[in-house]
Amino acid sequence: MTELAFFSRKKTTGAYSIGQIFEIVAAAVARYRPIIQHELPRPSNSVFNLLRNILATRNNAVFGVNHVTGDAHYVVLGVNRGRVVLTIHDCVLLARTPSSRFKYHLYKWLWYKWPIRKADIVTAISEKSKAEIVHHTGCPPEKIKVVPNCVNPVYHYDPQPFRTEYPRILQIGVAPHKNLHRIVAALQGIRCVLEIVGELNHEQRTMLDASGIQYENRAHLSLEELAGRYRAADVVVFASLYEGFGMPIIEAQATGRPVVTSNIEPMPWVAGEEGACFVNPTDVQSIRSGILRVIHDTDFREQLVREGQVNVQRFSVERIARKYNEVYNSLYPNAQPAIKETHPIT
CATH class of the missing domain: 3.40.50.2000 (Glycogen Phosphorylase B;)
Incomplete structure (x- = not known):
């Protein structure tokens, strides 16, 4: 035994x-x-x-x-x-x-x-x-x-109407490899609320304040609170420069939210071939174009959600x-x- x-x-x-x-x-x-x-x-x-x-x-x-x-x-x-x-x-x-x-x-x-x-x-x-x-x-x-x-079962499918005119964009993580500065640059001039999970430092707050982007910051969330932030979001952006896996991808897919993520491994392997909008994380314009496509292309956005629901079953x-x-x-x-x-x- x-x-x-x-x-x-x-x-x-x-x-x-x-x-x-x-x-x-x-x-x-x-x-x-x-x-x-x-x-x-x-x-x-x-x-x-x-x-x-x-x-x-x-x-x-x-x-x-x-x-x-x-x-x-x-x-x-x-x-x-x-x-x-x-x-x-x-x-x-x-x-x-x-x-x-x-x-x-x-x-x-x-x-x-x-x-x-x-x-x-x-x-x-x-x-x-x-x-x-x-x-x-x-x-x-x-x-x-x-x-x-x-994927934690606390992340469950919760469909909500998409707020095209003023979407809530969720960013998980503030460490340097999470690429926050490029995401902020990509969102310049886009009407949205950027919600950031993670404790911002002074330099990041200064950058965000100067950007003119409406943003909210939350840190030290419980698991249930974090799951609630996914449900409150319209889009999850995860244009990370380095990951071993990329949990926010499958957490967003399980919740039924479209994902914009990096086209470098392991993100495509985790998200599935058609389970996310893939962008070049080092190219601000690529990130911006991906976000705008998800916001304005209803068919594409709904396809991402459907494919994400199928893909996330790999991680039950x-x-x-x-x-x-x-x-x-x-x-x-x-x-x-x-x-x-x-x-x-x-």
Whole structure:
């Protein structure tokens, strides 16, 4: 009989993508096999906290399958029993850090190469993430299985009349790679309300105030509040420069909102061939043209919503749970599930 333990990073305000996704996956996987869920005790922001998290993982590792669900990859080094599955969402720590800096090499070895070597199976959330892992770490491609993220059922289909004359445009994220400055430039002169989720800095507020665009800013939203912002929107714009996956795409599709997103991977893979309006994220005019087409072309807009509804079924909770269960079964193909057990991490 095999036990299954999930190890997830310490929750932080606004960290929707990893922790909440795997809470849903865990509940679905529990229909196949019992599962023990652990939240790491510390954020990964100091040497002491890293060691504390590694020790906590060592103390709570099981003789079955230990699944480290992302971000805190280094805790794999604390697993001293059983098999290890490591989920890597992206290689952004390496992509954004100059290779000449010490921090780059710290990330490369402690977050990626050593944990990958110790893991029995690595899962990536997209084909693009898999390719990046292979590129940055030299991990054999056959060791990596692609298991996408799932869409949270809180994002449900909610059709609303489209406000052509004054649409509400939703932008998720304010980090530099979310490309807010180009989106603002693309919206110049378009009658709309731009709603931005994420805490704006002073420079971004100054830019928005000078743009003349009517905007609203919300931060530190609960999951239910965030889902409500999708329902309140007419269009979701996600012209990101870098993603491991791109959760806002499938969240918008599930809600029934047209998406304008980047034509670089993994966005087309996630959105589906006809599930979004694809634009060049480095070209302001391309972003603008895409937004205007969605606003004014009713047939195109409705097609995007229909295709999005079909595409998002690829990311249902049940489908993704089955994929993870297949990964676990591959480690112990002849074993039976263990007796269900739950306890807090210490």
